[in-house]
Amino acid sequence: MAGNEILISLIVSTRGRTTPLERLFESFVAQEYKNFEVIVVDQNLDNCLDPLFAGQRWPFPLRRIRTPQESGLSRGRNKGWQYAQGEMIVFPDDDCWYPSWFLARGIAQLEATGADFLSGRAADQEGNSINGRFEKVPQPIDRDNVWTTGIEWTIFFKRAALAKVGGFNPEIGIGASTPWQSCEGQDIMLRALSQRLHGYYDPSIYGHHDSFDIEAESGIQGKGRKYGRGVGHVLRVHKYGFLSALKWIGRPMFGSLLFFVRGKIKHVQYYRNVAIGRFEGWSGWVIGAR
Structure with missing residues (x-):
């Protein structure tokens, strides 16, 4: 099947943002690959x-689904893809945006690798990785590297693969009614791997996002703990052992110590909170309010 014949569905779940959506839509307009539709789930x-x-206003097919009675990014994504017509499905965040080649390169690489899903990374305008650790070379995705080979808003899913795993877990991700406020991307990839589906990571596939500013961003300390809980929870439900948990809980603790030596107190607090959150998620023992 020729790439130009494939319809891509872009599912955007959103709540509380307006200006970032304008930026995202403008990046859709600039795409070299034009055979796509956009479905916005408005919460x-x-x-x-x-x-x-x-x-x-926009030169692409656009549909709006109002669900003010629902909340949660994963829940919105699941609602949206049920209306999708595309054979390939991507889930942009409402505050990300993409290079003009993103869709064209993504669908070409998905076809070239024969994978059921293809993931990329988060990058700044110069293409440097941000907001996490990402592998530097292309590779198949497995249980060991799933933590450093993708982020949910850069994953291309074949529709059949997405249907096989049933979409995202609505109890994981930003806005969920649980303490597990992150890591829905790793969860869905792990569930896909458990179904013997094949994933591939290519660092040449990336989208843009604002960088976390630990020194200046309001609420960043709480965000670190909430996001940490999601990582720990996914480690637990996918049965990673004690040594894996120790690695992922210990890494931010080590970072906290390094920043203490450098006198960067806000970084110390942030990484300490990430470590605490990961322990809470892995143990299932959440201390205090969500």
Whole structure:
């Protein structure tokens, strides 16, 4: 099947953002690959997104699904892809954006590798990795490297693969009703691997996102703990052993010590909170409020 014949469905779940969506949509307009549709799952309680959908502003097929009674990024993504027509499905975050070659390169690499899903990484405008550790060379995805070979808003899924795993776990990810506020991408890839589906990581596939600013960002300490809980929870439910948990809990603790020596107190606090959150998620013993 020729690449130009394949329809890609882009599913955007959103709540509480307007300007970043404009940036994301502009990056859709700039895509070299044009055979795609956009489905927005709008979880806002008000009509703040009305101007975005006014008239015939965008040159691509666009559908809006209002679900103000629901919340949670994973829940919204699951709602959206049920309406998708595409053979390939991607789940952009509402505050990310993509290079003009993103869809074309992604679908070409997915076809070339024969994988059921293809993942990439988060990068700044210069293509440098941000907001996490990512492998530097292309490789098949497995249980060992799944933590450093992708982020959910750069994953291309074949529709059949997504259907086989049943989409995202609605109890994991930002806005979920549980303490597990991150790592839905690793969870869905691990479930896909357990179904004998094949994943491939290519660092030449990347999207853009604002970098975490530990020194300046409001609420970053709480975010570190919430995101840490998600990592720990996924480690636990996918039956990673004590040594794996020790590695992922110990890594931010070691980072905290390094930043203490350098006198970067906010970094010390952030990485300490990440470690605490990972322990809470792995142990299932959540200390204090979500």
